Amino acid sequence: AQKVTxxxxxxxxxxxxxxxLDCVYExxxxxxxxxxxxxxxxxxxxxxxxxxxxxxxxEISGRYSWNFQKSTSSFNFTITASQVVxxxxxxxxxxxxxxSASKIIFGSGTRLSIRP
Amino acid sequence: ETGVTQSxxxxxxxxxxQVTLRCSSQSGHNTVSWYQQALGQGxxxxxxxxxxxxxxxxxxxxRFSGLQFPNYSSExxxxxxxxxDSALYLCASSETDRNQExxxxxxxxxxxxx
Numbered sequence: 001a002q003k004v005t006x007x008x009x010x011x012x013x014x015x016x017x018x019x020x021l022d023c024v025y026e027x028x029x030x031x032x033x034x035x036x037x038x039x040x041x042x043x044x045x046x047x048x049x050x051x052x053x054x055x056x057x058x059e060i061s062g063r064y065s066w067n068f069q070k071s072t073s074s075f076n077f078t079i080t081a082s083q084v085v086x087x088x089x090x091x092x093x094x095x096x097x098x099x100s101a102s103k104i105i106f107g108s109g110t111r112l113s114i115r116p
Numbered sequence: 117e118t119g120v121t122q123s124x125x126x127x128x129x130x131x132x133x134q135v136t137l138r139c140s141s142q143s144g145h146n147t148v149s150w151y152q153q154a155l156g157q158g159x160x161x162x163x164x165x166x167x168x169x170x171x172x173x174x175x176x177x178x179r180f181s182g183l184q185f186p187n188y189s190s191e192x193x194x195x196x197x198x199x200x201d202s203a204l205y206l207c208a209s210s211e212t213d214r215n216q217e218x219x220x221x222x223x224x225x226x227x228x229x230x
Binding site for chain 1 (some may be wrong): 216
């Protein structure tokens, strides 16, 4: 069965520190898609990145970077030089290739608090 | 902003009542998915509509039903409300129903059942 585990329930760091959010997934399929979403207090899920299972290149977008390692079924997210505006709940998610619909399976989320 | 809108933003109902939530998809998107997010948890897939037909369903009872209209907007209906239905209901739209499509979410409707 498909599953996403975000073992870190809450993380609190001081502004300007680097922080890594862990994500481990389980799937039987060889073709799948991974996502990260950010959910600020307003509630709206903001799309951050999509990565397909055949592309293991790390990606960097400004202060954000993602490390995809198929061998360990992990898709970790790092924020460099964190800012207070980064405070939110972050969800890692996996597409379900066995669903007739483009169903996304979400982890339980990591609540990130950046202290000034 | 994604262009996905939802109404109402907040709603309070009592047990046994019925509720209808609405979603307008992003321009150019023909697929709408609905998710339920209980407090402190990740969103759970309810169902998806593609070109006005239900295209997949999660583990939710039949009292959760939906519609999609020709303009691709959608409704989520919940009958016989229970206390556990209290949650944030999120609508997401995507260009197609294929698994690789990114889903773009609206701001959600917060439902409280008393």
